[in-house]
């Protein structure tokens with residue numbers, strides 16, 4: 001792992017350089033280079049998918065009663081909005097819509113809001129979800145190829161085959177969105193959705209935003225199928241960045257480090 005020793009800016013001073021690089025090319029201010037150039041410079045002609053999760057030091061995303069607001073501080077919330085501003089679509093699972101009722105727009109920093117995508121295989125998304133009353137960007141709901149859905153008429157519905165247990169292949173989701181013209185995608189949460197994309201090898205990068213708090217119990221961030229041997233564990237090439245008093249771990253899932261071997 002490498003550490004970028006200079007802390008990331010916590011103000012918007014040079015953020016405009018990142019936005020204009022994403023829009024029309026050009027140079028990103030050096031302080032943002034390491035974190036955002038991989039997203040902006042991701043090769044054309046194929047999808048680029050980044051996941052994010054905010055979590056405690058002990059890897060929890062909520063208390064055991066489900067309280068999750070707020071584990072991370074305002075700087076990490078701004079980081080999330082910056083990620084939204086750099087992608088074509090933001091994807092969440094229906095669990096997040098039910099728990100948090102997010103709008104999924106960019107409000108805390110300058111930048112365009114992405115198209116909003118909800119994965120909802122069983123039609124659980126409430127018709128009164130807040131995102132439906134905000135028409136600033138399109139909304140896509142991805143569901144299984146059968147089953148009822150009660151959604152406002154302006155919502156675009158994409159049906160994909162389930163696996164018989166209600167799961168939809170994340171790679172199929174990635175490909176269908178790419179086919180609709182969306183190249184950069186952010187899987188914003190929650191933990192089940194990010195984990196499913198990671199398990200399916202459908203993420204290129206992962207930002208873990210770690211706050212200095214120990215919760216001790218409650219749902220974990222990333223959960224994958226058990227690995228018996230440590231040598232089989234994923235060891236992405238990772239860079240850490242200080243953001244206020246929190247740390248952003250930027251994991252490049254397409255590059256692996258060698259396992260640690262005893263001397």
Ligand SMILES: NC(=O)c1ccc[n+]([C@@H]2O[C@H](COP(=O)([O-])OP(=O)(O)OC[C@H]3O[C@@H](n4cnc5c(N)ncnc54)[C@H](OP(=O)(O)O)[C@@H]3O)[C@@H](O)[C@H]2O)c1
Pocket residue numbers: 052053054055061062066068092093094095096097099100119120121122123124166167168169170188189190191192193194196
């Ligand atoms: N810390 C963070 O960064 C962060 C971010 C977002 C949310 N959260 C928190 O996470 C909690 C919710 O967690 P969660 O993991 O339940 O939410 P989630 O990941 O948003 O939603 C999970 C649900 O989405 C559907 N889904 C997602 N991917 C699918 C796939 N490939 N195929 C089929 N269905 C798929 C399934 O719906 P069905 O259950 O209907 O099958 C699944 O149970 C809330 O407490 C929220 O506050 C934290």
